[in-house]
Amino acid sequence: MSEAATPGRHMTDEIGQQPAIFADLLATRGAIAEVAARIAERRPRFALLAARGSSDHAALYAKYLIEVLLHLPAGLASPSTTTLYGARPDLTDVLLVSVSQSGGSPDLLEVTESGRQRGALTVAVTNTVDSPLNSAAELSVDIRAGQEQAVAATKTYSATLLALYLLVDAVRGGTGERAAPIPDLAATALDSGRQAVDDAVHRYRFAERMVTTARGYSLASACEAALKLAETSYLSARAYSGADLLHGPVAAIDADTAVLALCSTGRGGDAMRDVLRAVDQRGADICAIGSGAGDVPAAHRIPVPECAEELAPVLEVLPVQQLALGLALARGEDPDHPRGLKKVTRTR
Structure with missing residues:
Protein backbone atom coordinates (compact mmCIF):
# COMPACT_ATOMS: atom_id res chain seq x y z
CA MET A 1 0.00 0.00 0.00
CA ALA A 180 3.44 30.17 26.99
CA PRO A 181 4.19 26.59 28.14
CA ILE A 182 1.44 25.06 25.98
CA PRO A 183 3.62 24.04 22.96
CA ASP A 184 6.07 22.10 25.14
CA LEU A 185 3.29 20.63 27.27
CA ALA A 186 1.47 19.54 24.11
CA ALA A 187 4.56 17.75 22.84
CA THR A 188 4.86 16.01 26.21
CA ALA A 189 1.20 15.01 26.18
CA LEU A 190 1.43 13.51 22.72
CA ASP A 191 4.60 11.57 23.53
CA SER A 192 4.26 10.51 27.17
CA GLY A 193 0.63 9.43 26.89
CA ARG A 194 1.14 7.25 23.81
CA GLN A 195 1.36 3.93 25.67
CA ALA A 196 -1.70 4.74 27.80
CA VAL A 197 -3.62 5.62 24.62
CA ASP A 198 -2.52 2.37 22.95
CA ASP A 199 -3.71 0.45 26.00
CA ALA A 200 -7.05 2.27 25.85
CA VAL A 201 -7.41 1.39 22.17
CA HIS A 202 -6.90 -2.27 23.02
CA ARG A 203 -9.36 -1.99 25.91
CA TYR A 204 -12.17 -0.21 24.02
CA ARG A 205 -11.76 -1.41 20.43
CA PHE A 206 -14.91 -3.55 20.67
CA ALA A 207 -17.01 -0.99 22.54
CA GLU A 208 -20.28 -0.09 20.86
CA ARG A 209 -21.53 2.55 23.27
CA MET A 210 -19.60 5.30 25.02
CA VAL A 211 -20.54 8.24 27.21
CA THR A 212 -18.18 11.20 27.48
CA THR A 213 -18.42 13.59 30.38
CA ALA A 214 -16.76 16.54 32.09
CA ARG A 215 -17.51 19.74 33.94
CA GLY A 216 -16.41 23.33 33.51
CA TYR A 217 -13.96 24.23 30.77
CA SER A 218 -13.39 20.53 30.00
CA LEU A 219 -16.99 20.03 28.88
CA ALA A 220 -15.88 21.26 25.45
CA SER A 221 -13.37 18.38 25.33
CA ALA A 222 -16.07 15.87 26.27
CA CYS A 223 -18.33 17.11 23.47
CA GLU A 224 -15.50 17.01 20.97
CA ALA A 225 -14.55 13.51 22.14
CA ALA A 226 -18.05 12.18 21.46
CA LEU A 227 -18.03 13.72 17.99
CA LYS A 228 -14.57 12.37 17.14
CA LEU A 229 -15.44 8.84 18.27
CA ALA A 230 -18.72 8.88 16.38
CA GLU A 231 -17.35 10.25 13.11
CA THR A 232 -14.14 8.17 12.93
CA SER A 233 -15.04 4.89 14.68
CA TYR A 234 -18.86 4.97 14.25
CA LEU A 235 -19.33 4.48 17.97
CA SER A 236 -22.62 5.43 19.53
CA ALA A 237 -21.17 8.25 21.66
CA ARG A 238 -23.02 10.83 23.71
CA ALA A 239 -21.60 13.75 25.71
CA TYR A 240 -23.02 14.97 29.01
CA SER A 241 -22.06 17.55 31.55
CA GLY A 242 -21.19 15.67 34.72
CA ALA A 243 -23.97 17.56 36.48
CA ASP A 244 -26.55 16.60 33.83
CA LEU A 245 -25.35 12.99 33.79
CA LEU A 246 -26.48 12.56 37.39
CA HIS A 247 -29.92 13.98 36.64
CA GLY A 248 -31.35 10.97 34.83
CA PRO A 249 -28.95 9.62 32.17
CA VAL A 250 -26.84 7.79 34.77
CA ALA A 251 -29.72 5.30 35.02
CA ALA A 252 -28.84 4.05 31.53
CA ILE A 253 -25.20 3.39 32.43
CA ASP A 254 -24.19 -0.19 33.21
CA ALA A 255 -21.30 -2.61 32.89
CA ASP A 256 -21.59 -2.53 29.09
CA THR A 257 -21.01 1.23 28.99
CA ALA A 258 -17.60 2.76 28.47
CA VAL A 259 -17.29 6.21 30.05
CA LEU A 260 -14.64 8.67 28.91
CA ALA A 261 -14.17 11.33 31.59
CA LEU A 262 -12.17 14.53 31.12
CA CYS A 263 -10.71 15.56 34.48
CA SER A 264 -8.34 18.49 34.76
CA THR A 265 -6.71 19.74 37.94
CA GLY A 266 -9.00 22.48 39.24
CA ARG A 267 -12.61 23.10 40.10
CA GLY A 268 -14.03 21.26 37.11
CA GLY A 269 -12.02 18.14 37.83
CA ASP A 270 -12.83 18.33 41.53
CA ALA A 271 -16.53 18.43 40.68
CA MET A 272 -16.18 15.19 38.69
CA ARG A 273 -15.21 13.05 41.67
CA ASP A 274 -18.75 12.51 42.95
CA VAL A 275 -20.02 12.06 39.39
CA LEU A 276 -17.56 9.26 38.67
CA ARG A 277 -18.16 7.60 42.01
CA ALA A 278 -21.82 7.29 41.01
CA VAL A 279 -20.90 6.05 37.55
CA ASP A 280 -18.43 3.56 39.01
CA GLN A 281 -21.15 2.18 41.26
CA ARG A 282 -23.19 1.47 38.12
CA GLY A 283 -20.38 -0.84 36.96
CA ALA A 284 -19.24 1.28 34.02
CA ASP A 285 -15.73 0.98 32.59
CA ILE A 286 -14.23 4.45 33.16
CA CYS A 287 -11.31 5.93 31.24
CA ALA A 288 -10.12 9.18 32.82
CA ILE A 289 -8.12 11.67 30.76
CA GLY A 290 -6.45 14.78 32.13
CA SER A 291 -4.11 16.22 34.71
CA GLY A 292 -6.60 15.27 37.44
CA ALA A 293 -7.19 11.73 36.18
CA GLY A 294 -5.29 10.21 39.08
CA ASP A 295 -7.77 11.59 41.62
CA VAL A 296 -10.95 9.96 40.34
CA PRO A 297 -12.17 6.35 40.26
CA ALA A 298 -11.25 4.85 36.87
CA ALA A 299 -10.26 1.53 35.36
CA HIS A 300 -7.88 3.24 32.94
CA ARG A 301 -6.11 6.59 33.01
CA ILE A 302 -4.40 8.73 30.38
CA PRO A 303 -2.36 11.48 32.05
CA VAL A 304 -2.01 14.99 30.65
CA PRO A 305 0.50 17.61 31.90
CA GLU A 306 -0.92 20.14 34.32
CA CYS A 307 -1.50 23.73 33.21
CA ALA A 308 -3.83 26.61 34.09
CA GLU A 309 -7.33 25.10 34.28
CA GLU A 310 -8.74 27.45 31.64
CA LEU A 311 -6.18 26.09 29.15
CA ALA A 312 -6.63 22.39 30.01
CA PRO A 313 -8.98 21.66 27.07
CA VAL A 314 -6.18 22.54 24.63
CA LEU A 315 -4.11 19.67 26.05
CA GLU A 316 -6.90 17.25 26.98
CA VAL A 317 -8.13 16.96 23.43
CA LEU A 318 -4.76 15.64 22.20
CA PRO A 319 -5.04 12.10 23.68
CA VAL A 320 -8.73 12.17 22.71
CA GLN A 321 -7.65 12.62 19.09
CA GLN A 322 -5.04 9.87 19.41
CA LEU A 323 -7.67 7.56 20.91
CA ALA A 324 -10.15 8.27 18.11
CA LEU A 325 -7.43 7.64 15.52
CA GLY A 326 -6.31 4.41 17.17
CA LEU A 327 -9.82 3.04 17.62
CA ALA A 328 -10.72 3.79 14.00
CA LEU A 329 -7.66 1.97 12.71
CA ALA A 330 -8.19 -0.96 15.11
CA ARG A 331 -11.76 -1.29 13.86
CA GLY A 332 -10.63 -1.34 10.22
CA GLU A 333 -11.70 2.20 9.33
CA ASP A 334 -9.90 5.10 7.66
CA PRO A 335 -10.33 8.20 9.86
CA ASP A 336 -9.01 10.41 7.05
CA HIS A 337 -12.13 9.62 5.06
CA PRO A 338 -15.09 8.91 7.35
CA ARG A 339 -18.04 7.42 5.50
CA GLY A 340 -20.42 10.00 4.09
CA LEU A 341 -18.73 13.05 5.66
CA LYS A 342 -17.37 16.22 4.06
CA LYS A 343 -15.00 18.86 5.41
CA VAL A 344 -17.42 21.81 5.16
CA THR A 345 -20.96 21.56 6.54
CA ARG A 346 -23.36 23.18 4.07
CA THR A 347 -26.39 23.82 6.25
CA ARG A 348 -28.85 26.67 6.25
Whole structure:
Protein backbone atom coordinates (compact mmCIF):
# COMPACT_ATOMS: atom_id res chain seq x y z
CA MET A 1 0.00 0.00 0.00
CA SER A 2 1.37 3.42 -0.92
CA GLU A 3 2.05 6.01 1.77
CA ALA A 4 -0.65 8.23 0.28
CA ALA A 5 -3.20 5.43 0.69
CA THR A 6 -2.22 4.49 4.25
CA PRO A 7 -5.36 4.80 6.42
CA GLY A 8 -5.12 7.60 8.96
CA ARG A 9 -1.90 9.06 7.56
CA HIS A 10 -3.24 12.61 7.35
CA MET A 11 -4.88 12.50 10.78
CA THR A 12 -1.65 11.12 12.28
CA ASP A 13 0.43 13.89 10.72
CA GLU A 14 -1.97 16.63 11.73
CA ILE A 15 -2.17 15.47 15.34
CA GLY A 16 1.63 15.62 15.47
CA GLN A 17 1.76 19.14 14.03
CA GLN A 18 -0.09 20.73 16.94
CA PRO A 19 2.81 21.74 19.23
CA ALA A 20 4.43 23.69 16.36
CA ILE A 21 1.12 25.31 15.46
CA PHE A 22 0.64 26.42 19.06
CA ALA A 23 4.13 27.93 19.09
CA ASP A 24 3.43 29.84 15.88
CA LEU A 25 0.11 31.13 17.18
CA LEU A 26 1.73 32.35 20.39
CA ALA A 27 4.52 34.06 18.45
CA THR A 28 1.97 36.07 16.45
CA ARG A 29 -0.50 36.84 19.22
CA GLY A 30 0.02 40.56 18.70
CA ALA A 31 -2.50 40.44 15.84
CA ILE A 32 -5.05 38.84 18.16
CA ALA A 33 -4.32 41.51 20.79
CA GLU A 34 -5.21 44.19 18.24
CA VAL A 35 -8.61 42.59 17.68
CA ALA A 36 -9.06 42.30 21.44
CA ALA A 37 -8.32 46.01 21.89
CA ARG A 38 -11.11 46.86 19.44
CA ILE A 39 -13.50 44.65 21.38
CA ALA A 40 -12.52 46.19 24.72
CA GLU A 41 -13.09 49.67 23.31
CA ARG A 42 -16.67 48.78 22.38
CA ARG A 43 -17.46 47.41 25.86
CA PRO A 44 -20.05 44.81 24.75
CA ARG A 45 -22.89 44.03 27.14
CA PHE A 46 -23.32 40.44 25.98
CA ALA A 47 -21.46 37.87 23.87
CA LEU A 48 -23.09 35.56 21.34
CA LEU A 49 -21.20 32.67 19.74
CA ALA A 50 -22.20 31.06 16.43
CA ALA A 51 -20.68 27.81 15.16
CA ARG A 52 -21.33 24.28 13.88
CA GLY A 53 -19.72 20.89 14.52
CA SER A 54 -16.30 20.90 16.14
CA SER A 55 -16.33 24.70 16.04
CA ASP A 56 -19.46 24.63 18.18
CA HIS A 57 -17.48 22.84 20.87
CA ALA A 58 -14.78 25.51 20.59
CA ALA A 59 -17.54 28.09 20.98
CA LEU A 60 -18.72 26.34 24.15
CA TYR A 61 -15.17 26.65 25.49
CA ALA A 62 -15.20 30.36 24.61
CA LYS A 63 -18.50 30.75 26.44
CA TYR A 64 -16.86 29.53 29.64
CA LEU A 65 -13.86 31.81 29.06
CA ILE A 66 -16.02 34.87 28.48
CA GLU A 67 -18.26 34.27 31.48
CA VAL A 68 -15.47 33.35 33.91
CA LEU A 69 -12.60 35.59 32.78
CA LEU A 70 -14.55 38.60 31.50
CA HIS A 71 -17.60 38.29 33.79
CA LEU A 72 -19.71 38.91 30.71
CA PRO A 73 -22.90 36.93 30.00
CA ALA A 74 -22.53 34.73 26.92
CA GLY A 75 -24.73 32.41 24.91
CA LEU A 76 -24.58 30.01 21.99
CA ALA A 77 -26.50 31.21 18.94
CA SER A 78 -29.08 29.07 17.17
CA PRO A 79 -28.31 29.83 13.51
CA SER A 80 -31.63 28.41 12.30
CA THR A 81 -33.54 31.18 14.10
CA THR A 82 -31.98 33.49 11.52
CA THR A 83 -31.70 31.21 8.47
CA LEU A 84 -35.01 29.34 8.74
CA TYR A 85 -37.25 31.63 10.76
CA GLY A 86 -35.93 35.04 9.78
CA ALA A 87 -35.44 36.28 13.35
CA ARG A 88 -33.77 39.70 13.49
CA PRO A 89 -33.12 40.50 17.18
CA ASP A 90 -31.64 43.80 18.28
CA LEU A 91 -27.92 43.10 18.75
CA THR A 92 -26.82 46.59 19.70
CA ASP A 93 -23.71 46.40 21.93
CA VAL A 94 -23.50 42.62 21.47
CA LEU A 95 -20.25 40.86 20.60
CA LEU A 96 -21.00 38.21 17.96
CA VAL A 97 -18.17 35.72 17.47
CA SER A 98 -18.61 33.34 14.52
CA VAL A 99 -16.31 30.31 14.70
CA SER A 100 -15.74 28.30 11.52
CA GLN A 101 -12.54 26.55 10.54
CA SER A 102 -13.33 26.88 6.84
CA GLY A 103 -15.15 30.19 7.00
CA GLY A 104 -17.42 28.77 4.31
CA SER A 105 -20.55 27.77 6.21
CA PRO A 106 -23.54 29.51 4.57
CA ASP A 107 -25.64 29.69 7.73
CA LEU A 108 -22.83 31.24 9.77
CA LEU A 109 -22.24 33.73 6.98
CA GLU A 110 -25.92 34.72 7.07
CA VAL A 111 -25.89 34.97 10.87
CA THR A 112 -22.80 37.19 10.76
CA GLU A 113 -24.17 39.47 8.04
CA SER A 114 -27.51 39.78 9.83
CA GLY A 115 -25.82 40.39 13.18
CA ARG A 116 -23.67 43.17 11.78
CA GLN A 117 -26.74 44.81 10.25
CA ARG A 118 -28.48 44.59 13.63
CA GLY A 119 -25.75 46.38 15.55
CA ALA A 120 -23.41 43.60 16.70
CA LEU A 121 -19.64 43.87 16.74
CA THR A 122 -18.84 40.84 14.58
CA VAL A 123 -15.65 38.77 14.85
CA ALA A 124 -14.81 35.79 12.63
CA VAL A 125 -12.45 33.12 13.99
CA THR A 126 -11.33 30.96 11.07
CA ASN A 127 -8.46 29.08 9.46
CA THR A 128 -9.06 30.73 6.07
CA VAL A 129 -8.10 34.39 5.89
CA ASP A 130 -9.81 34.98 2.52
CA SER A 131 -13.06 33.23 3.46
CA PRO A 132 -16.52 34.78 2.95
CA LEU A 133 -17.00 34.80 6.72
CA ASN A 134 -13.89 36.89 7.28
CA SER A 135 -15.11 39.36 4.67
CA ALA A 136 -18.53 39.60 6.30
CA ALA A 137 -17.23 40.23 9.84
CA GLU A 138 -15.89 43.55 11.06
CA LEU A 139 -12.91 41.87 12.74
CA SER A 140 -11.20 38.51 12.24
CA VAL A 141 -8.79 36.15 13.98
CA ASP A 142 -6.64 33.73 11.98
CA ILE A 143 -5.98 30.45 13.82
CA ARG A 144 -2.96 29.74 11.57
CA ALA A 145 -3.27 25.94 11.56
CA GLY A 146 -2.49 25.41 7.89
CA GLN A 147 -4.50 23.28 5.49
CA GLU A 148 -6.11 20.23 7.05
CA GLN A 149 -6.28 17.13 4.84
CA ALA A 150 -8.16 14.74 7.14
CA VAL A 151 -11.92 15.19 7.27
CA ALA A 152 -11.97 14.91 11.06
CA ALA A 153 -10.75 18.19 12.57
CA THR A 154 -7.74 17.91 14.86
CA LYS A 155 -5.20 20.71 14.56
CA THR A 156 -7.79 23.27 13.47
CA TYR A 157 -9.91 22.50 16.52
CA SER A 158 -7.11 22.81 19.07
CA ALA A 159 -5.70 25.92 17.37
CA THR A 160 -9.17 27.46 17.55
CA LEU A 161 -9.26 26.80 21.30
CA LEU A 162 -5.90 28.47 21.83
CA ALA A 163 -6.80 31.43 19.60
CA LEU A 164 -10.04 31.95 21.52
CA TYR A 165 -8.17 31.84 24.82
CA LEU A 166 -5.62 34.40 23.60
CA LEU A 167 -8.43 36.64 22.36
CA VAL A 168 -10.41 36.55 25.60
CA ASP A 169 -7.29 36.90 27.73
CA ALA A 170 -6.22 39.95 25.71
CA VAL A 171 -9.66 41.55 26.08
CA ARG A 172 -9.19 41.46 29.86
CA GLY A 173 -5.71 42.98 29.47
CA GLY A 174 -3.68 39.77 29.64
CA THR A 175 -0.56 38.98 27.64
CA GLY A 176 -1.13 35.27 27.12
CA GLU A 177 1.70 34.39 29.50
CA ARG A 178 -0.23 31.46 31.00
CA ALA A 179 -0.33 29.91 27.54
CA ALA A 180 3.44 30.17 26.99
CA PRO A 181 4.19 26.59 28.14
CA ILE A 182 1.44 25.06 25.98
CA PRO A 183 3.62 24.04 22.96
CA ASP A 184 6.07 22.10 25.14
CA LEU A 185 3.29 20.63 27.27
CA ALA A 186 1.47 19.54 24.11
CA ALA A 187 4.56 17.75 22.84
CA THR A 188 4.86 16.01 26.21
CA ALA A 189 1.20 15.01 26.18
CA LEU A 190 1.43 13.51 22.72
CA ASP A 191 4.60 11.57 23.53
CA SER A 192 4.26 10.51 27.17
CA GLY A 193 0.63 9.43 26.89
CA ARG A 194 1.14 7.25 23.81
CA GLN A 195 1.36 3.93 25.67
CA ALA A 196 -1.70 4.74 27.80
CA VAL A 197 -3.62 5.62 24.62
CA ASP A 198 -2.52 2.37 22.95
CA ASP A 199 -3.71 0.45 26.00
CA ALA A 200 -7.05 2.27 25.85
CA VAL A 201 -7.41 1.39 22.17
CA HIS A 202 -6.90 -2.27 23.02
CA ARG A 203 -9.36 -1.99 25.91
CA TYR A 204 -12.17 -0.21 24.02
CA ARG A 205 -11.76 -1.41 20.43
CA PHE A 206 -14.91 -3.55 20.67
CA ALA A 207 -17.01 -0.99 22.54
CA GLU A 208 -20.28 -0.09 20.86
CA ARG A 209 -21.53 2.55 23.27
CA MET A 210 -19.60 5.30 25.02
CA VAL A 211 -20.54 8.24 27.21
CA THR A 212 -18.18 11.20 27.48
CA THR A 213 -18.42 13.59 30.38
CA ALA A 214 -16.76 16.54 32.09
CA ARG A 215 -17.51 19.74 33.94
CA GLY A 216 -16.41 23.33 33.51
CA TYR A 217 -13.96 24.23 30.77
CA SER A 218 -13.39 20.53 30.00
CA LEU A 219 -16.99 20.03 28.88
CA ALA A 220 -15.88 21.26 25.45
CA SER A 221 -13.37 18.38 25.33
CA ALA A 222 -16.07 15.87 26.27
CA CYS A 223 -18.33 17.11 23.47
CA GLU A 224 -15.50 17.01 20.97
CA ALA A 225 -14.55 13.51 22.14
CA ALA A 226 -18.05 12.18 21.46
CA LEU A 227 -18.03 13.72 17.99
CA LYS A 228 -14.57 12.37 17.14
CA LEU A 229 -15.44 8.84 18.27
CA ALA A 230 -18.72 8.88 16.38
CA GLU A 231 -17.35 10.25 13.11
CA THR A 232 -14.14 8.17 12.93
CA SER A 233 -15.04 4.89 14.68
CA TYR A 234 -18.86 4.97 14.25
CA LEU A 235 -19.33 4.48 17.97
CA SER A 236 -22.62 5.43 19.53
CA ALA A 237 -21.17 8.25 21.66
CA ARG A 238 -23.02 10.83 23.71
CA ALA A 239 -21.60 13.75 25.71
CA TYR A 240 -23.02 14.97 29.01
CA SER A 241 -22.06 17.55 31.55
CA GLY A 242 -21.19 15.67 34.72
CA ALA A 243 -23.97 17.56 36.48
CA ASP A 244 -26.55 16.60 33.83
CA LEU A 245 -25.35 12.99 33.79
CA LEU A 246 -26.48 12.56 37.39
CA HIS A 247 -29.92 13.98 36.64
CA GLY A 248 -31.35 10.97 34.83
CA PRO A 249 -28.95 9.62 32.17
CA VAL A 250 -26.84 7.79 34.77
CA ALA A 251 -29.72 5.30 35.02
CA ALA A 252 -28.84 4.05 31.53
CA ILE A 253 -25.20 3.39 32.43
CA ASP A 254 -24.19 -0.19 33.21
CA ALA A 255 -21.30 -2.61 32.89
CA ASP A 256 -21.59 -2.53 29.09
CA THR A 257 -21.01 1.23 28.99
CA ALA A 258 -17.60 2.76 28.47
CA VAL A 259 -17.29 6.21 30.05
CA LEU A 260 -14.64 8.67 28.91
CA ALA A 261 -14.17 11.33 31.59
CA LEU A 262 -12.17 14.53 31.12
CA CYS A 263 -10.71 15.56 34.48
CA SER A 264 -8.34 18.49 34.76
CA THR A 265 -6.71 19.74 37.94
CA GLY A 266 -9.00 22.48 39.24
CA ARG A 267 -12.61 23.10 40.10
CA GLY A 268 -14.03 21.26 37.11
CA GLY A 269 -12.02 18.14 37.83
CA ASP A 270 -12.83 18.33 41.53
CA ALA A 271 -16.53 18.43 40.68
CA MET A 272 -16.18 15.19 38.69
CA ARG A 273 -15.21 13.05 41.67
CA ASP A 274 -18.75 12.51 42.95
CA VAL A 275 -20.02 12.06 39.39
CA LEU A 276 -17.56 9.26 38.67
CA ARG A 277 -18.16 7.60 42.01
CA ALA A 278 -21.82 7.29 41.01
CA VAL A 279 -20.90 6.05 37.55
CA ASP A 280 -18.43 3.56 39.01
CA GLN A 281 -21.15 2.18 41.26
CA ARG A 282 -23.19 1.47 38.12
CA GLY A 283 -20.38 -0.84 36.96
CA ALA A 284 -19.24 1.28 34.02
CA ASP A 285 -15.73 0.98 32.59
CA ILE A 286 -14.23 4.45 33.16
CA CYS A 287 -11.31 5.93 31.24
CA ALA A 288 -10.12 9.18 32.82
CA ILE A 289 -8.12 11.67 30.76
CA GLY A 290 -6.45 14.78 32.13
CA SER A 291 -4.11 16.22 34.71
CA GLY A 292 -6.60 15.27 37.44
CA ALA A 293 -7.19 11.73 36.18
CA GLY A 294 -5.29 10.21 39.08
CA ASP A 295 -7.77 11.59 41.62
CA VAL A 296 -10.95 9.96 40.34
CA PRO A 297 -12.17 6.35 40.26
CA ALA A 298 -11.25 4.85 36.87
CA ALA A 299 -10.26 1.53 35.36
CA HIS A 300 -7.88 3.24 32.94
CA ARG A 301 -6.11 6.59 33.01
CA ILE A 302 -4.40 8.73 30.38
CA PRO A 303 -2.36 11.48 32.05
CA VAL A 304 -2.01 14.99 30.65
CA PRO A 305 0.50 17.61 31.90
CA GLU A 306 -0.92 20.14 34.32
CA CYS A 307 -1.50 23.73 33.21
CA ALA A 308 -3.83 26.61 34.09
CA GLU A 309 -7.33 25.10 34.28
CA GLU A 310 -8.74 27.45 31.64
CA LEU A 311 -6.18 26.09 29.15
CA ALA A 312 -6.63 22.39 30.01
CA PRO A 313 -8.98 21.66 27.07
CA VAL A 314 -6.18 22.54 24.63
CA LEU A 315 -4.11 19.67 26.05
CA GLU A 316 -6.90 17.25 26.98
CA VAL A 317 -8.13 16.96 23.43
CA LEU A 318 -4.76 15.64 22.20
CA PRO A 319 -5.04 12.10 23.68
CA VAL A 320 -8.73 12.17 22.71
CA GLN A 321 -7.65 12.62 19.09
CA GLN A 322 -5.04 9.87 19.41
CA LEU A 323 -7.67 7.56 20.91
CA ALA A 324 -10.15 8.27 18.11
CA LEU A 325 -7.43 7.64 15.52
CA GLY A 326 -6.31 4.41 17.17
CA LEU A 327 -9.82 3.04 17.62
CA ALA A 328 -10.72 3.79 14.00
CA LEU A 329 -7.66 1.97 12.71
CA ALA A 330 -8.19 -0.96 15.11
CA ARG A 331 -11.76 -1.29 13.86
CA GLY A 332 -10.63 -1.34 10.22
CA GLU A 333 -11.70 2.20 9.33
CA ASP A 334 -9.90 5.10 7.66
CA PRO A 335 -10.33 8.20 9.86
CA ASP A 336 -9.01 10.41 7.05
CA HIS A 337 -12.13 9.62 5.06
CA PRO A 338 -15.09 8.91 7.35
CA ARG A 339 -18.04 7.42 5.50
CA GLY A 340 -20.42 10.00 4.09
CA LEU A 341 -18.73 13.05 5.66
CA LYS A 342 -17.37 16.22 4.06
CA LYS A 343 -15.00 18.86 5.41
CA VAL A 344 -17.42 21.81 5.16
CA THR A 345 -20.96 21.56 6.54
CA ARG A 346 -23.36 23.18 4.07
CA THR A 347 -26.39 23.82 6.25
CA ARG A 348 -28.85 26.67 6.25
